Amino acid sequence: MNRFPRPSTLLRLGQKELLQLARDPLLLVLVIYTFTFAIYSAATALPETLHRATVSIVDEDHSPLSRRIADALQAPYFSEPDLVSHRQMDARLDAGLDIFALNIPPDFQADVLAGEQPALQLNVDATRMSQAFAGSGYLQQIVRDEIAAFVKGYRAGEAPAVDLALRARFNPQLDPGWFGGIIETISNVTLLALVLGGASLIREKEHGTLEHLLSLPVRPSEILLSKILSMGLIVLAAALFALEVIVEGVLAVPVRGSLLLFGTGTVLHLLATTSLGILLGLLAPSMPRFGLLTILVLLPLQMLSGGMTPRESMPEWIQMVMLAAPNTHYVALAEAVLFRGAGWELVAPQLLALLAIGSALFALALVRFRSSLGHAA
Numbered sequence: 510m511n512r513f514p515r516p517s518t519l520l521r522l523g524q525k526e527l528l529q530l531a532r533d534p535l536l537l538v539l540v541i542y543t544f545t546f547a548i549y550s551a552a553t554a555l556p557e558t559l560h561r562a563t564v565s566i567v568d569e570d571h572s573p574l575s576r577r578i579a580d581a582l583q584a585p586y587f588s589e590p591d592l593v594s595h596r597q598m599d600a601r602l603d604a605g606l607d608i609f610a611l612n613i614p615p616d617f618q619a620d621v622l623a624g625e626q627p628a629l630q631l632n633v634d635a636t637r638m639s640q641a642f643a644g645s646g647y648l649q650q651i652v653r654d655e656i657a658a659f660v661k662g663y664r665a666g667e668a669p670a671v672d673l674a675l676r677a678r679f680n681p682q683l684d685p686g687w688f689g690g691i692i693e694t695i696s697n698v699t700l701l702a703l704v705l706g707g708a709s710l711i712r713e714k715e716h717g718t719l720e721h722l723l724s725l726p727v728r729p730s731e732i733l734l735s736k737i738l739s740m741g742l743i744v745l746a747a748a749l750f751a752l753e754v755i756v757e758g759v760l761a762v763p764v765r766g767s768l769l770l771f772g773t774g775t776v777l778h779l780l781a782t783t784s785l786g787i788l789l790g791l792l793a794p795s796m797p798r799f800g801l802l803t804i805l806v807l808l809p810l811q812m813l814s815g816g817m818t819p820r821e822s823m824p825e826w827i828q829m830v831m832l833a834a835p836n837t838h839y840v841a842l843a844e845a846v847l848f849r850g851a852g853w854e855l856v857a858p859q860l861l862a863l864l865a866i867g868s869a870l871f872a873l874a875l876v877r878f879r880s881s882l883g884h885a886a
Contacts (some may be wrong), residue, residue, distance in 0.1 A: 705744065
């Protein structure tokens with residue numbers, strides 16, 4: 510008897526999965542949002558990036574030096590400063606209109622020229638934690654540079670003993686949006702594969718259609734493969750659309766590598782993550798519990814895969830454990846292909862690792878599925 514999945518059966522079951530997904534508006538909205546607005550916002554509103562931070566200035570000196578400091582606070586790091594009074598400064602900080610408020614005292618320029626060290630007061634809205642931390646350092650350095658240039662009468666720095674020539678590869682302008690857009694796309698592939706894979710099985714159990722499937726001449730392997738292929742096709746198409754339209758088109762981020770190679774790695778990654786999602790769906794009796802279980806699994810996978818934090822900065826035992834996670838190899842592959850234009854020979858180890866992990870997870874999900882149905886292996 511032929512034990513291989515039948516293409517005609519897979520085609521019909523896959524069509525059923527796609528029709529079920531089309532009837533679920535919440536999942537459709539999730540897919541559209543994840544590969545459009547989520548990627549755009551991750552690239553353009555990175556929380557650790559200082560971008561047009563709002564500043565107000567209480568200028569009690571009204572001197573050329575105070576105006577020079579105000580003129581130095583420019584885009585893209587700061588928005589144009591607003592000149593306010595003491596009372597307005599406190600009210601604007603309380604209302605959240607400003608992140609920084611700089612108070613320049615009277616006779617500031619005269620004291621600087623007299624060789625004294627007058628103090629400036631910088632008020633920071635610390636509830637904007639990431640921007641407040643980075644912006645206060647930027648602002649203090651700008652003020653120091655402007656005062657030094659004003660006192661010397663020219664803007665120049667001391668020649669260092671050793672000159673370091675810095676060349677940034679793959680992102681010459683050090684634009685964080687390039688990194689944020691691509692990494693968000695990579696992370697969302699894992700997220701959607703887990704959610705759609707598990708949700709497709711949970712729907713069958715909640716709607717009672719799983720028993721109808723078992724009454725048909727189909728095998729457990731065909732049921733699982735149809736879910737993996739159909740859900741994987743949706744995620745693959747959405748990921749390629751996001752790269753072409755959102756990342757390259759809207760965000761103008763150059764993608765250097767082969768989309769065919771990236772798509773091949775994505776297919777192998779989807780085999781692993783969709784199988785993992787189905788396995789979680791088999792362990793969870795309902796959609797709410799599946800959501801909680803997915804959070805517990807997804808968060809460490811995303812945080813320790815190397816996409817958010819370099820793997821080299823993690824303890825060695827975590828690096829070793831995370832080699833069993835599919836998205837560790839997928840992040841390395843996607844970064845090598847999309848950022849550095851790597852070829853097949855450079856990412857072959859990641860492709861083989863994804864194939865091995867995906868096969869193991871599919872086999873584990875199939876064994877669990879058969880045992881839950883009372884089928885013999």
